[in-house]
Amino acid sequence: MTNTNHNISRKHLKEKDRILLEKLWNDDVLSQSKIARLLLFSQGTIARELQRGNILEFSDNMKTDVSSVHKRIIYSAIKGQSIANANKQIARVTTKLTPKMKNIIEYAVNHRSLTPEQVVTQIKEVSVSASVIRLWAKKGLINIKIKKYNNSKKVK
Known part of the structure; x- marks a missing residue:
């Protein structure tokens, strides 16, 4: 079938x-x-x-x-x-992005070099998950540079 x-x-x-x-x-x-x-x-x-x-x-x-x-x-x-x-x-x-939360997340990621996972565990004012932060970044709602980890390039 x-x-x-x-x-x-x-x-x-x-x-x-x-x-x-x-x-x-x-x-x-x-x-x-x-x-x-x-x-x-x-x-x-x-x-x-x-x-x-x-x-x-x-x-x-x-x-x-x-x-x-x-x-x-x-x-x-x-x-x-x-x-x-x-x-x-x-x-x-529950997932409303406030201007305050936007500033906190952008500063933490762009200036303190924290990952979204670190942001949600270290900053109590951020009440969303790391995946929500990544989604907001993908949608352009927040301006952060998401680094890709374990993305090693093979040398030929």
Whole structure:
């Protein structure tokens, strides 16, 4: 069996995708794989979204009857979208680059020659990870020179 989803990249579901997913899952009772192919998402993305928007509460009686995944998951587009919006808001708040943090990071890397890893461990005012610092540099949000380590060139 060949993988026909090789060109599907990880992307976020939009509200319209969630509404269609709710219909295809709850009403049409299609499989995760079939829905993934129809919506052009990976099967894993569909599975995660179904868990996110599941409104079915398990009772002790239901835990023994798990013959069909459709009996365990009733998907709600409204719940899925609500959780996605909340997660997006949390991510936006926790990684906000302030002018003060920008100056601290730029000074530490450019003048004190610290790596992003050293910045996050040595400077308490920096409340993000080293990977976030590298992402900000890649996006041009901060002006730092990232050195590449263990990049030795072979001599011929």
